[in-house]
Structure formats: structure tokens, C-alpha cells
Amino acid sequence: MKIFIAIFLLAAIAMGGWYVYENLLFPEPPKPIDEDVPKKLINAQEKIIKLESNSDISGKIKNLNKLPAGIFEVIFFSQDKEGARHFLTPLEFSLASGLHLPQKLISSINTYNFGILGGETKNYHFLILEISSPEAAREGILGWEKNMSKELAKIFSNLGNLEARAELSFRDRVIRNQNARI
Incomplete structure (x- = not known):
């Protein structure tokens, strides 16, 4: 039983470490945003x-x-x-x-x-x-x-x-x- 709990805790720590590594240390850069179309000065x-x-x-x-x-x-x-x-x-x-x-x-x-x-x-x-x-x-x-x-x-x-x-x-x-x- 102790071995099962130790393996479970080790897996939980590994998943937590992977989450921190992927999302907090190296977050995905924001996607570029398209500019809005400039304003038209005439109705056309x-x-x-x-x-x-x-x-x-x-x-x-x-x-x-x-x-x-x-x-x-x-x-x-x-x-x-x-x-x-x-x-x-x-x-x-x-x-x-x-x-x-x-x-x-x-x-x-x-x-x-x-x-x-x-x-x-x-x-x-x-x-x-x-x-x-x-x-x-x-x-x-x-x-x-x-x-x-x-x-x-x-x-x-x-x-x-x-x-x-x-x-x-x-x-x-x-x-x-x-x-x-x-």
C-alpha cells in the first residue's frame, strides 16, 4: 500500500512539474492580432x-x-x-x-x-x-x-x-x- 501511495504521489508531482514547465515557465506567445480596417472618409x-x-x-x-x-x-x-x-x-x-x-x-x-x-x-x-x-x-x-x-x-x-x-x-x-x- 505504501508503494502504491508513493507511486501515486510521484506521478502527481511529475504532472504538476510538467504543468508548471509548460504553462508558467514557457507560456505560449500571444497570437498576433489583425489591425482593424482604417476608417473610410467617404461613403463607398x-x-x-x-x-x-x-x-x-x-x-x-x-x-x-x-x-x-x-x-x-x-x-x-x-x-x-x-x-x-x-x-x-x-x-x-x-x-x-x-x-x-x-x-x-x-x-x-x-x-x-x-x-x-x-x-x-x-x-x-x-x-x-x-x-x-x-x-x-x-x-x-x-x-x-x-x-x-x-x-x-x-x-x-x-x-x-x-x-x-x-x-x-x-x-x-x-x-x-x-x-x-x-
Whole structure:
């Protein structure tokens, strides 16, 4: 009987030691959590495009399907980062798409929406920026205007003919009680 109790206690101690070793000393690392889809700035359909690398972005944009006329679609670009879905930040998007935005502009961007609008014969691309500091963003955009058309032509296929233009002229306007530079 004493031998049976000793074997039972030894087995219980071994199981307790195994439990401590597995669960307390070397716990399983937490599983990566997918990021939430960024907020849409307009009422539109959404599409998530998974990138293998940042250099994929212009190719993926050029291969977007034609949308029916009048339909808006906001496109979010994601990558796998440590096993979880990660959406490109404004800085990552600008670097991946070849846009050399001034630091003042980049630091004032909260959210961006890249998307397409279906036209009668082709898609039209758009980029909407939600900014935190209008003054810093304005200063950044004024510094970027000289190169804007050349850089945007890399991701906006409908701007290809603007690449040849030396400079575009922008002007300040008020649209629906909001200051805008067009």
C-alpha cells in the first residue's frame, strides 16, 4: 500500500512539474492580432489589397478592375507583419507609391483614402487626406506642388499626360464652406 501511495504521489508531482514547465515557465506567445480596417472618409465600397512587398503597389493599382460608372471604391493596402494583417500608414503608403511628401505634410495626415471612381470608359483614381493641422498641411502641400503631378502620375494612371507638364497652377477656393486648394 505504501508503494502504491508513493507511486501515486510521484506521478502527481511529475504532472504538476510538467504543468508548471509548460504553462508558467514557457507560456505560449500571444497570437498576433489583425489591425482593424482604417476608417473610410467617404461613403463607398471598400476593397483590401494584400501586398507581398511595398514595390507591388503601383502594379496592383494598374491592375484594378473597371468599376461601373458612378461607383466609388476605397482601397486599403495591407501586408502581413509578424503573422498579423497590417494596413499601410500614410508614411508607408507614400514611400511605397513613390510620393516624396514633405515631412510637415506627412506628420499632419491622420488617415488617407486611396480609391477609384468608375467612369464611362475608364476608372479615375483619387486620394483623400484627413489632416490634423491645416496650417502644417498647407505649408507641406505648397512645398510639394512643383513635383506633385510627376509623382502622382506614378499611381494615377489617368494623370499620365500631366507628367509632361512642367508645372500645374493651383489656387485657393472655398467649397461648401471649406477651404480647398485645387
